[in-house]
Amino acid sequence: MPDAPRGPSPARSFLGLGLAGLVLSTVLGVFLGLSLYTFNHAEGLSYMSDDPRACVNCHIMREQYDGWQKTAHHAAATCNDCHVPHDLIGKYIAKVDHGYRHSKGFTFQDFHEPIQITRGDLQIVNNNCLRCHSGLVSELNVHTPQGVQSANCVHCHAGIGHGPKR
Amino acid sequence: QNINQRKTEAQRVVFEIVKLTEDTVDPGEWGKNFPRQYDGYTRTVDVERTRYGGSENIQHLDTRPVWRTIFNGYAFSIDYREERGHAYMLADQRETERVLRRAQPGACLHCHASVLKAYRDKGVEAGIAPDEAHRGDAIMKGFEVVCAMPYGEATKLVEHPVACIDCHAPDTLQLRVTRPGFINGIRALARSDYPIPHFASIERWRKGSRAEPYDPNTMASRQEMRSMACAQCHVEYHFAGEGKLLTYPWHKGLKAEQIEAYYDEVGWNDWVHADSGAPVLKAQHPEFELWSQGIHARAGVSCADCHMPYKREGAIKVSDHHIRSPVLNIARACQTCHPASDSELIARVETIQSRTRGLMDRAESAVLDLIRSIQSARAAGASDEQLKAARALQRKAQWRLDFISAENSMGFHADQEAARLLGESMDYARQGQVEAVKVGGSATITPPTVPQGAAGKPPGQAPPPK
């Protein structure tokens, strides 16, 4: 995949900040980035739930939701199965990060449209493909100049979550 | 750095039945550890046909006789066939009339056999230290030695077509490039200022110190390697100097006119045309170069994505090592990316290919007319000085035509680029004819050549999908 075909890669640097950082970013995320009013009204706390309907609280997620309902994964994987890391810490860091960026985007209407998945989030998605399909693709985890890597699932299966774009 | 590729523990469960080393050339041995890949590999003996490709080794000189004239004076005018599966590569080279009836150098072997061990042995023989640290040096040296040998002698050093060891490291199975010609070529390309957005690792290397030369095996991404493995052989080449050193002409870039400019600069001619006396070039399978101009390369789609798609076998997915025309395998080769029916995708391929074929028919006639025109002017007594302009135009016209004709996807790998080159070919050929007519040449205009065999069914609009 050529360089930088995707949207902006926001600062995820706080990933490395440890627990204190996590608490801090949560606080910052809630109080600086968005008002509590926004957060509640958009049912922002439902970020902490795994129900796909939590995502369509934002009409902006409607297309993906509608698409997802038509895919084979509808019965197998929810939004969060693909879009949130499944180790405990990572999960909540991602949720705070998403909650912050999505609410900010929605409140200020300053995000890039169409929405493009960030590099970091693509990585999360790919890891989740492997989480469920590791048996099938175990032979595809090959040695590469950069160490042992999995294949880039989304390169070929981009439409797998909510249908093809084109 | 490539995105979203999780670095994982090697979870691959392989029963190591055989210990593989750099000396294990026989693919059968590798097959004991990797039976699925080996299975596919052996199936490259299959013979199948597509509208413009496939693996039946028909004689192009019979289906399109115009090429006997275009190649007149060169070995290709005596034998030139449709290529087929990898399994045949060594036998086909040994048995072609081009080898049987013309002297050829050991350089030919580089792309037709598993030469790695032979190169290394020859390098060590030539004095390079036989230790691991000098393995690369020994191979490079041996390559030079073998290039200069007569073909008949050199071919005795090898016994297998391209084998597992040529694309994979025996210990880790990591994809690798091993061909000295490619390693030299890609370094020259990296040093040029040719923009190459589809190889980000090269763009990155250029921004660095450049202290070390560009090295695909340590710098390229996995996805890039999935094309570079093929670019070792599916490329334009020439044999430079007395030592017949196999050289890829990428010093100014990968486009046909950049390669031409390089050949002009170093004064390279493949031969002097028997009828016209023009110093001309021969193009050879520039799949990598043409693919590089196309939208798939630009979008990061590799050779292996289409020619070695993943295939599910029971509970496991593997790369299909039955390398062949993707048209024979549309579902796996195309449909994960393009949600359209088989018949629709084949129609898309054939729409592109029949446009290319139609232009090629025209360009063949234009080059033929030019050759006849120069020939008749020459016969009528025109001097070399008078024929200079027309001959220079033949060189340009023929190069562009042959570039697309020798390329094996009938324009699919970069459709607009293929049409551009054929368009330029016609412009140059007919300009040349104007020049030749001026000095007494014939003004005959031949209609587009009519295909003689099924390999060139007449172009037409592809039918609508069902």
Next chain:
Amino acid sequence: QNINQRKTEAQRVVFEIVKLTEDTVDPGEWGKNFPRQYDGYTRTVDVERTRYGGSENIQHLDTRPVWRTIFNGYAFSIDYREERGHAYMLADQRETERVLRRAQPGACLHCHASVLKAYRDKGVEAGIAPDEAHRGDAIMKGFEVVCAMPYGEATKLVEHPVACIDCHAPDTLQLRVTRPGFINGIRALARSDYPIPHFASIERWRKGSRAEPYDPNTMASRQEMRSMACAQCHVEYHFAGEGKLLTYPWHKGLKAEQIEAYYDEVGWNDWVHADSGAPVLKAQHPEFELWSQGIHARAGVSCADCHMPYKREGAIKVSDHHIRSPVLNIARACQTCHPASDSELIARVETIQSRTRGLMDRAESAVLDLIRSIQSARAAGASDEQLKAARALQRKAQWRLDFISAENSMGFHADQEAARLLGESMDYARQGQVEAVKVGGSATITPPTVPQGAAGKPPGQAPPPK
């Protein structure tokens, strides 16, 4: 608060402020009910520039003077500009030197004004019943009447550029086609055997009884209508017969050579070339015809998808009625389908366009050389009989060149097809030169024309994405 507001918006329905009827021509009235669409519509006055397109009405004859020669003897040699937004269409037509200094028919109005009501009124005047059942007949009759009128008179019947009513039914706002020229044209196309996979409704109609003629307004799918609305005007045309009846030449298909074959059959020439005496054709904005040859059409991507992409305004998605170059709006026009950055997508467009531009430079020179060659042979006394072959070749060469030059996407709408036509153009032009040289014409070879203005910045490889 923002989120609050958006939730309300999502539920809002249209407030019918004005009652719209077939007599409401003024878009301002429609705008009261649909302010968002009206906003966009009015913004087509904006002037912006892209590398090869945009909306600055520069004089092409100045930036590329070769066209003064190619058009010699025809109105286009006195004024030929870059087209701009819909807002200007009526004014630009009234003010072009082609209208001011040459007599033109009322047929011109068909695509430059909101003519529907004028057509209907004229039809009723001519005796068609004024009831709803005969509305279609009245429009068709009025169309014939207006076509034959002198332009100066006809233009007084209209006052708006294309308006809401031309594309939408006033009651339901449903997309519709209203242009008699298109309705006749698409019927002829449906009756032909030209395969048209991107309009399934036509393929379906062909399989039916064919008792009723094909009718887009009742048979076409919504997605098809999103292209047909534009195909009413962005097409090749000629004025048939004494009545100057506007006619779309699709009787044999949409490809350049099929249209040419139709013109040959009916004996149509746009004019006789002033320098060469060749009977030649003028191509005009064949966007629909070229798009039909491309992969986007094949994949079901409509004109409106790229030129009127959806735009979110609050919670509502509206079609962006600011119709313009998609290069000015990459995110909405392309990124919904292509997940790549702005700069990468622009590079892809410009790679295609600069290849087309490069070929066009060459083809322009080839056609110019041919004209000069015939002209000089003629001056030297060659007979019409002797010049017949060369003139016939000029007709073919010039038609193909103009087809791509007059088309407004610089090859983007169907990149390989554009290159194919330019390639054929060069082949024919240089063949013609060979014929002309044979009978005494000049053998000058002009290098590709150098662009004079920024509209034709020299072609080059697009830079890699950032």
